[in-house]
Amino acid sequence: xxxxxxxxxxxxxxxxxxxxxxxxxxxxxxxxxxxxxxxxxxxxxxxxxxxxxxxxxxxxxxxxxxxxxxxxxxxxxxxxxxxxxxxxxxxxxxxxxxxxxxxxxxxxxxxxxxxxxxxxxxxxxxxxxxxxxxxxxxxxxxxxxxxxxxxxxxxxxxxxxxxxxxxxxxxxxxxxxxxxxxxxxxxxxxxxxxxxxxxxxxxxxxxxxxxxxxxxxxxxxxxxxxxxxxxxxxxxxxxxxxxxxxxxxxxxxxxxxxxxxxxxxxxxxxxxx
Numbered sequence: 001x002x003x004x005x006x007x008x009x010x011x012x013x014x015x016x017x018x019x020x021x022x023x024x025x026x027x028x029x030x031x032x033x034x035x036x037x038x039x040x041x042x043x044x045x046x047x048x049x050x051x052x053x054x055x056x057x058x059x060x061x062x063x064x065x066x067x068x069x070x071x072x073x074x075x076x077x078x079x080x081x082x083x084x085x086x087x088x089x090x091x092x093x094x095x096x097x098x099x100x101x102x103x104x105x106x107x108x109x110x111x112x113x114x115x116x117x118x119x120x121x122x123x124x125x126x127x128x129x130x131x132x133x134x135x136x137x138x139x140x141x142x143x144x145x146x147x148x149x150x151x152x153x154x155x156x157x158x159x160x161x162x163x164x165x166x167x168x169x170x171x172x173x174x175x176x177x178x179x180x181x182x183x184x185x186x187x188x189x190x191x192x193x194x195x196x197x198x199x200x201x202x203x204x205x206x207x208x209x210x211x212x213x214x215x216x217x218x219x220x221x222x223x224x225x226x227x228x229x230x231x232x233x234x235x236x237x238x239x240x241x242x243x244x245x246x247x248x249x250x251x252x253x254x255x256x257x258x259x260x261x262x263x264x265x266x267x268x269x270x271x272x273x
Contacts (some may be wrong), residue, residue: 013252015082018076020250022027034075038101041068047225069105076102088269092255147237153235162197162226169193169219176212197223 021027041064048054048061076098082084089095170190177183182205183192192205196219207213253271265272 012082015078016252018078019082020255037068037071060232065105069102072102085253085269088254147234150237151233155230158229166190166193166197173212176209176215177207181208193219196220199223
């Protein structure tokens, strides 16, 4: 019994090295083959949406899609098997993406047409950063994600402030302009305020009175000013994040990455790295 358990543990460890790590030759070949399969499968889905191609090659595309779906299903199950905590991986970003990459084909049996959602597989190509060991890009991505997480409360307050501003400006414009100018309701006026404040300016609605144009000019100026606010918030957090260094080690239990270079244990589940 003990020998069987040790043998199973060795298989799981080996699978984890191949599937989750790109340091070994086997791991790199696996990831390269996986990315090729992802790109090919997404290309087939896109081609299947073209009427002329679908009419001529529809049957071949159908069987090809099922081939890749079964292949990705096996790969997903192996990922769950190779980690110590399958649920942790299943609820991670890549775990959810991996699941969404195979579900549409199965759903298409009950709901025809849902297979086109398989283009979400292209998200899995993000693994290419691990394959070619572009550590500098991985580090920058982690730093950016860390900075965004650290600044989420400040940005949330900022967004609520902007939301209040567009409601106020929209309501004022509704009182200053009439329906002939396109301001037929407060929600419509709020839509105009959002478009103007964000400096998009579709031009489908425009004020005609002097007071309306004055308010619009004020909103445009404020719009340019507030663009710098979230940029400044994230920049400050980025400067703090750059002081920390991260490794590319994947946890053998939960498969998550993003640990600091001197970390001995996984910061997500506590397992030994």
